[in-house]
Amino acid sequence: MLAILRIDSSNLLSFARTTLAAGLVLAPLFVTGDAGAVGTRTFVLDTLDKMSGGDLKGVSVSSDGTVRAGFTLGSAPIPDATTVFAATTLTDGSTLIGTSPNGKVYKAVGDTITLFGDTGALAVTSIVQAKNGTIYAATIPDGKIFKLSQGKADVFATLPDASHVWALTRDKNGTGLFAATGPEGKVFHVEANGSSSVYFRSTEPHLVSLALADNGDLYAGSSGKGQLYKITGPGRATVFGDMPGEEVKAIAVGKDNAVWVISNEYGEPPEPPKRSAAAGRVPAGPSAAPKGKPGKGQLHRFDAQGRMERMMKHDDTHYMALSLDDKGAPYVGTGAGGRVYTVDDAHAVTIVADTDERQVGALHVSGGKGFVATSDPPVLRRILGRGGPDAVWTSKVLDATLRARFGTVSWRSSGPVEVSFRTGGTGVPDATWSGWSNPITGPAPINATARYVQVRARFSRDPNATLAEVTVPFVTDNVRPVITEVNATAKAGPTKEPVKEVPASGAEPPKRDSVVKVTWKVDNPDSDPLRYRIAFKREGQAQWRDALKADEVHTKTELDWETSALPEGKYRVRVEASDEAANPPDQVLKHALESDTVVVDNTPPRIETLTLAGRRLRARVVDGTSPIVRFEIAIDGRTDWRPLAPADGVFDTSDESVDADVSVVVPPGSHIVVVRAFDAAGNAVSRDIEAK
Amino acid sequence: MxxxxxxxxxxxxxxxxxxxxxxxxxxxxxxxxxxxxxxxxxxxxxxxxxxxxxxxxxxxxxxxxxxxxxxxxxxxxxxxxxxxxxxxxxxxxxxxxxxxxxxxxxxxxxxxxxxxxxxxxxxxxxxxxxxxxxxxxxxxxxxxxxxxxxxxxxxxxxxxxxxxxxxxxxxxxxxxxxxxxxxxxxxxxxxxxxxxxxxxxxxxxxxxxxxxxxxxxxxxxxxxxxxxxxxxxxxxxxxxxxxxxxxxxxxxxxxxxxxxxxxxxxxxxxxxxxxxxxxxxxxxxxxxxxxxxxxxxxxxxxxxxxxxxxxxxxxxxxxxxxxxxxxxxxxxxxxxxxxxxxxxxxxxxxxxxxxxxxxxxxxDGIPKKNWNVEIAEERFMSSGLVASVLGSIIDASVSERRDVTWKLKSKVSVRGHGTIELEDFGVATGGMPDAGELAHSKVARAVGEVLNNPWELTRLEKIETTLFVDYTRDLWKLRGLDVLDPVVDAGQVARVRVHLVPYAGPATTKILEVRMPNELAGKDVDLEVVPGYQVVPDLAAPQNLADLLANSARQSVTPRSLVLQFRARSQGVAYKGHVADRLPAFALDALRPSSTDVAPDAFPSYVRTIVPLDRYVEGSDRAKIKVRPIVR
Known part of the structure; x- marks a missing residue:
């Protein structure tokens, strides 16, 4: 039976993550008449990551990889701005959007965006509507709160010693405001007449988020150490939660008194360009300063008893916006990727919106409606509903890495889902790709040869339909594996690597090891499983002999070759790669490559002669294969071996003589003199002689 | 030849x-x-x-x-x-x-x-x-x-x-x-x-x-x-x-x-x-x-x-x-x-x-205290002429080969932009600066900036300058500093004592203080003591002539002062006249979009204490202190 490989679609070459999944969807195999390999592989899209790798227009993807119709979003670009910091829905149903870098507030009625007020500040960071309908806008960097009406922005309050007003919320009466500020981490209470007083003073540099519970408790989140404060009265506060990361970006209190908090952890921002002495006088040019990397975001829930539970986390993005819908379900907008996530009580995470913009600056979800206000570039995206003709899930471009025949695309679904596919030869779909196929509602063969394939699904017929586990089998062309390099060295011997430095004089003699380490590299474009055959022959002989047992299937790219039973001499090793494990015999492709010679020397040298006349030691040492590399002397069983030089000055042949005055080593008197010699393979021999 | x-x-x-x-x-x-x-x-x-x-x-x-x-x-x-x-x-x-x-x-x-x-x-x-x-x-x-x-x-x-x-x-x-x-x-x-x-x-x-x-x-x-x-x-x-x-x-x-x-x-x-x-x-x-x-x-x-x-x-x-x-x-x-x-x-x-x-x-006693000159408005000539005229007046009136502390306060009126006030100053040993040095003065530069600005056509309406001279070497030399608190709790004040030496007279000391923010707990902080005239405040890059003129008048903090400063961990941004300093990470990220290069510029934030002095200061110094997290 042929195994079907289930491959992580995000990394086709990652065989380490390959598992057998014989019971999976079986697609009919395309019988090819020529070079097609029969090793069928399958793209399986079955997780949140895999299903959300492409485009998610109007669909949601949950953490189990199920795709549903998601928010259908409108698109109303916001002019003269780059970033949305705040947005709120007014009682008349319109939406006000606070932007930067020009501090303008826009009003959206439907998809019509008009300028509502211009604060002249750098950014409008928060907007609230008081009970009496008055609209207030917080700004940076001059610590001002504005009172807005159509076409007018009047300074309502200037908070002392506060440069930045990050968040506003109505007080319990609905007439006054609480304002979270920096850089001294204070909460101000602002009366309806604009007078202000410090309500809470933290030790943090910034308080950036606020939320008021029904019982009048005020929650404030900090930037610095990520503290969540519960403020029960003027100057009366406790740390309700010490959140992970540095920043409590947003807080929301549910009807069940659950407190939801998003917090972020950031690395060090990139160093800004050094300011020149003319800074402030030279007009800015295109900004070349490096942008920071996204942080890591976490969503936590505190239940009514104050117990904290982490509900969701992302290491690839920080969180920017938080909203609770009517049922208390959280929606979180990200700081990278422009996505909106939700999570249920079972911690099942679902992507409900995936926008083209970088960030979600503000978010409001209520009764399946609301908006997603994005930044960079700024767009107000109204939530128009769920599903519809525009709800399209599109997979990422799936790469077979080689030309491939694609089999039958299949999926699991509930309800009617219209699936289409297309194929092409470029990593990014372009005009050379095939068009999208006609929609299919059940498994159907793709019947195309290409390297890349993409699948999409529409949910227009039934907004409640779901899609999961999309599979696309494929068979690539069979391509010959090629051994590109074979190295064979004695395991304990000198390395084949180029010697970068002169070895130490009089270094330790080599250690003897009869194992030769054979390693090789292979170029295997179609990722077929490979079997290797290793053979050797002695230099001068023609016959290759197997280094493996007859029935041994070797699949690693290295071998410890035991040579102790071989006669000494120079050998070559040949490695042959074969893709026979994935292809029928008539289509098997092989390639072999030989190593350089490797010396097998398992016999020690011989001391042919050894004489000691007085303190004059003469000896001759001979080895069958390797050069003699060291000759040593010790006396009386001590291990203090002292080297002696050869008569010709250089150890360079397998026949060396020693003629040395050893009086320094052998003191007067009677001693047992032991000599030993090493060959280059580390084999040693020793003899003794008595000195008188 | x-x-x-x-x-x-x-x-x-x-x-x-x-x-x-x-x-x-x-x-x-x-x-x-x-x-x-x-x-x-x-x-x-x-x-x-x-x-x-x-x-x-x-x-x-x-x-x-x-x-x-x-x-x-x-x-x-x-x-x-x-x-x-x-x-x-x-x-x-x-x-x-x-x-x-x-x-x-x-x-x-x-x-x-x-x-x-x-x-x-x-x-x-x-x-x-x-x-x-x-x-x-x-x-x-x-x-x-x-x-x-x-x-x-x-x-x-x-x-x-x-x-x-x-x-x-x-x-x-x-x-x-x-x-x-x-x-x-x-x-x-x-x-x-x-x-x-x-x-x-x-x-x-x-x-x-x-x-x-x-x-x-x-x-x-x-x-x-x-x-x-x-x-x-x-x-x-x-x-x-x-x-x-x-x-x-x-x-x-x-x-x-x-x-x-x-x-x-x-x-x-x-x-x-x-x-x-x-x-x-x-x-x-x-x-x-x-x-x-x-x-x-x-x-x-x-x-x-x-x-x-x-x-x-x-x-x-x-x-x-x-x-x-x-x-x-x-x-x-x-x-x-x-x-x-x-x-x-x-x-x-x-x-x-x-x-x-x-x-x-x-x-005192100079023959002519008020000088009036009409200068042609020309892009190239006017700036050099202003410097030459000022240099001539100085040479004719107060040129003496002795130490002098001088200040040139100028009001430059620009049509449509009101009047900006500029201050040039210096302490010179051996006489007043000459026209060549005055060519680099703020007032001469401002003339060139106004007439060569790329944004709008405007006119210089008048320049009124007052030259204050004091024949003293009105200068403190920064001899060095002592770190009084090598380890300081986060949120507390760190102190350094600076030694100031005048040209003639007894040396003096001053204690400068700056509060260490909690965000630096556990960190080593490099303190820097510099003269006020060397500290360029963070300003937004000019978008028009009005910005340029406004910034021209704010090219340093109080000139006669000592500034104790250190680099904060956070950064700020500057844009269109706004300077938002020491921003939290989310705001810095949001304010620096990737979809456009026309956006606020980031700059490193500094925490500064400015101590006004009666004289200009020469010299600067550095010291390192440790900020201790509070665990008690």
Missing amino acids: RKEFLSIAAVSVGLFAGLGLTIPLARGDAKPRTISVDEIKDGMKGYGLTVFKGTEPERFDVEVVGVLRNFRPSQELILIKTPHPRLNVTKNVRGMSGSPIYLDGRLAGAYAYSWSSFQVEPVAGVTPIAPMLAEMRRPIPPGFWPLEGGAPLPASSAKAAGTKHASNGAPGNGTTAFDGAPGTYDVESHATQVATRLSAGLDPSRPVVPTATPLMLAGMSDRSIALVRKLFAPMGLEPVQAGSGGGSGTDDPNAPKRYVDGGGVGVQMARGDVSFMGLGTVTHVEGTKLCGFGHPMMEAGVTALPTAIGRVHWIFASDQHSSKIGEAARPLGALVQDRQSAIVVDETKSAPVFPLNVEIRGA
Whole structure:
């Protein structure tokens, strides 16, 4: 039976993550008449990551990889701005959007965006509507709160010693405001007449988020150490939660008194360009300063008893916006990727919106409606509903890495889902790709040869339909594996690597090891499983002999070759790669490559002669294969071996003589003199002689 | 040695009068009778007109020695000898440029070029009259002079008409424009740029060059003249010490009321207690306009500089190059065209100038405490002139070779932008700064910035400057510092003691404190003590002239102060006049979008304590402290 490989679609070459999944969807195999390999592989899209790798227009993807119709979003670009910091829905149903870098507030009625007020500040960071309908806008960097009406922005309050007003919320009466500020981490209470007083003073540099519970408790989140404060009265506060990361970006209190908090952890921002002495006088040019990397975001829930539970986390993005819908379900907008996530009580995470913009600056979800206000570039995206003709899930471009025949695309679904596919030869779909196929509602063969394939699904017929586990089998062309390099060295011997430095004089003699380490590299474009055959022959002989047992299937790219039973001499090793494990015999492709010679020397040298006349030691040492590399002397069983030089000055042949005055080593008197010699393979021999 | 062919001005009536020759004073209201180059032959004889002394032109003989075809693009050059007793001595004379030359009783051109220095015979080049008359009749671009007879460019009407700046042309264009980013203005770089443009394409070894226009300087000190020479000489404007004459504002009642052919004409770049005038000769007057010089002054094209009837005192003879010396006799009209073959003056125009009033305080007994100068508004010249004038006033009033602490407080009024206040200051050992140093002062730079700004057309309305001098070495030298709290709790104050040493007198110490924010808990912090004038506050890059002017006045924190500062962990951004410092990470990220480069600029945040002192401080120092997290 042929195994079907289930491959992580995000990394086709990652065989380490390959598992057998014989019971999976079986697609009919395309019988090819020529070079097609029969090793069928399958793209399986079955997780949140895999299903959300492409485009998610109007669909949601949950953490189990199920795709549903998601928010259908409108698109109303916001002019003269780059970033949305705040947005709120007014009682008349319109939406006000606070932007930067020009501090303008826009009003959206439907998809019509008009300028509502211009604060002249750098950014409008928060907007609230008081009970009496008055609209207030917080700004940076001059610590001002504005009172807005159509076409007018009047300074309502200037908070002392506060440069930045990050968040506003109505007080319990609905007439006054609480304002979270920096850089001294204070909460101000602002009366309806604009007078202000410090309500809470933290030790943090910034308080950036606020939320008021029904019982009048005020929650404030900090930037610095990520503290969540519960403020029960003027100057009366406790740390309700010490959140992970540095920043409590947003807080929301549910009807069940659950407190939801998003917090972020950031690395060090990139160093800004050094300011020149003319800074402030030279007009800015295109900004070349490096942008920071996204942080890591976490969503936590505190239940009514104050117990904290982490509900969701992302290491690839920080969180920017938080909203609770009517049922208390959280929606979180990200700081990278422009996505909106939700999570249920079972911690099942679902992507409900995936926008083209970088960030979600503000978010409001209520009764399946609301908006997603994005930044960079700024767009107000109204939530128009769920599903519809525009709800399209599109997979990422799936790469077979080689030309491939694609089999039958299949999926699991509930309800009617219209699936289409297309194929092409470029990593990014372009005009050379095939068009999208006609929609299919059940498994159907793709019947195309290409390297890349993409699948999409529409949910227009039934907004409640779901899609999961999309599979696309494929068979690539069979391509010959090629051994590109074979190295064979004695395991304990000198390395084949180029010697970068002169070895130490009089270094330790080599250690003897009869194992030769054979390693090789292979170029295997179609990722077929490979079997290797290793053979050797002695230099001068023609016959290759197997280094493996007859029935041994070797699949690693290295071998410890035991040579102790071989006669000494120079050998070559040949490695042959074969893709026979994935292809029928008539289509098997092989390639072999030989190593350089490797010396097998398992016999020690011989001391042919050894004489000691007085303190004059003469000896001759001979080895069958390797050069003699060291000759040593010790006396009386001590291990203090002292080297002696050869008569010709250089150890360079397998026949060396020693003629040395050893009086320094052998003191007067009677001693047992032991000599030993090493060959280059580390084999040693020793003899003794008595000195008188 | 480089040879020069000097443009030469008119010949002295007095000398010719002495020879018994008389000529009518020409003042044409009709087109002159002219002779074309094709009709001019070798050996033809005629005469020229120039002022040898006073204001009335005199006649000198000329004889044609040849014609150079295509001497300049589409322009011939007539070579003449000028056999004249005085000119035989002086050879070619700077200031004679423009002297009309008549052949066959018809106007042939303007005496304008010379051969090199050290000329041994009076031979000159004559620019043919045809291109000069063409330039004189060349129309001024519509809207350039919105009000007939008035100065160009009232800002509002200029904007409304979308016209060019009179003296500047379109922002960023023109021979005398500064080519550099706003905020980087430097008058010496500007001078180099202008000189390069004027000499572009010209062979430096060419034997024939326009006669340098003598710059008549009055009321200027030697050190200021050195600056003027440095800035203007490469453009062919040669400083000559002279008097201010009628240019000071009190007209000489005996001076001519109108320009005449062969009469002196001066381009007044500064007038009043200090004056600065380029002197040449009128070639031909036609109605209320005249052409002169026979070569450009700075080849600035359409321009607007005040002019005056020139009075000549004498021609200084020199083997190297002779020069007229003179002054303004009566301000009249404006230079409206500065072209290759001629300058053109319109008597009915009034060029823009701005008053520079200087008051000197702290120097008792000086002969003159208030100085008033009118300076022509010109992109290149004005900044250097302001520096030169200030330098001259300082040299004349308070130049002493002793230690001095000085402060120059200037109010610069810019049309449509109110008044900005700038402060230059310094402590000098061995005397006051000279004009060269003042060229880099804030006030001189501001003039250049305003006139060369790339955003809008505007005018300098006036500059009022007060110079405070104190003959002391009013300076603390920073000897070093002691760290009083090498380890400090987060949120607490760190203290350093600085040792300050005066020039004479006992040393003193001061304790500076700065609070360590909690965010630095567990970190080592590098403290820095620097003089206030070295600390540039964080400012948003200017988006318009108003921003630039506002930022110009805020280029340092309190100058007489010590600043204890350290780098905070966070960063800030600056944009369109806003500076948002020490931002949380989410805000910094959100404010720096990736979809556009037109966005706030990030900068590192500093925490600073500024301690005002009674003197300036010299020197800086650093120290490291550890911020301890609070765990108790």
